[in-house]
Amino acid sequence: MDLHDYFERFSEALEARYGDTFKDGFRRIEERFREVRSGDRSLSVADVMAIFASDLPFCQDWAKPDREALEARMTAQGISERIRRLAGASDSKKLIAEIWRGFQDLSLTSLVLHHVYPDRFAMCSHNIASLLQISAPGVPEFYGEYCAELKAWGQWKWPRTFATRHRPKLTVVQTEFALWTWYRLAYIQGSDLEREKHRANFQKDPWIQGRRAERILRALGRVEKLDLARFYLSTQPTVSAMVAWRQLEVTMREILHRSGEQTTMDDNFHILLAKLPNGAFSPNLRREDLRNIWYRRKYVIHNGEEMGKDEASRLLKVVDEFIDRNVHDSDTPPQSFAHAAR
Secondary structure, eight states: OOHHHHHHTHHHHHHHHHSOOOHHHHHHHHHHHHHHHHTSSOOOHHHHHHTTSTTSTHHHHSOOOOHHHHHHHHHHHTHHHHHHHGGGOSOOHHHHHHHHHHHTOHHHHHHHHHHHOTTTOOOOOHHHHHHTTOOOSSHHHHHHHHHHHHHHHHHSOOOOOGGGTTOOOOOHHHHHHHHHHHHHHHHTSSOHHHHHHHHHHHHTOHHHHHHHHHHHHHHHOSOGGGHHHHHHHTTOHHHHHHHHHHHHHHHHHHHHHHTTOOOOTTOOHHHHHHHSOGGGOBTTBOHHHHHHHHHTHHHHHTTOOOOOHHHHHHHHHHHHHHHHHHOOOOOOOOOOHHHHTO
């Protein structure tokens, strides 16, 4: 999967969907919102209404707000000032919540923030949110998680050739456009064979599947005895293995934490394994068993190899036995899968 390639095909996808690339409209609205972004002036009702002009695609998919009602809400809730303060806010959660309550609509909130701060915020697409496995307890938190995940995808080092090695990282909005383009090519446009190819680009990318597994784990909290990994075993054994590897490292760190052993996030698997006390093992569960199942990980994560169901099942059995032997009630939070995926 190369997200840059899909971003470069964004105009093509727009043409197929709307019969127009909206080149002039995008240029116009960018120039208009650049003034707001720089702080030269505050966001006005006219700015928001300009998003729904006929030379842009948004009016075809979003309901145009009533101007008088919008102006009354923006004035009463001080929305323009809150959006201005977002520029220098290190923690934007509270401001986003206040802006959302002022607009009374997440779609409109995200559409405006998409134009004011495209490097940080994007339109909120539920299709893309589902694709990214976004979940949160409330609307503002959901939107914050959504934009943070888009940022992570945009900053990932996607495959590069000699000719493209200096490509810049994608902004949050560019990442959103790239994923929207991928979705169109994978499920709507082109022949069955072409759509299948694009779906495979996504489904077989190790980083993507690892990232999605992390999101699911965050949503579910601690998954006892690898229930999530078992769920994936029949349909996506590679993802099942990634979850198992992640839970294995988490458990190793928890054991070392409880025993008072100092570790850092730079300690790799082999360092952690060497530090584990002998009591973590048994005659039927040796250090070598963990080393053997970790060996395959580099080929799956870094080389894109697939795991078969039988192989993933054997891996799960070893990890399950290790966790069952060593896991006790602990307040130690799980470590980030982002470290485990390196």
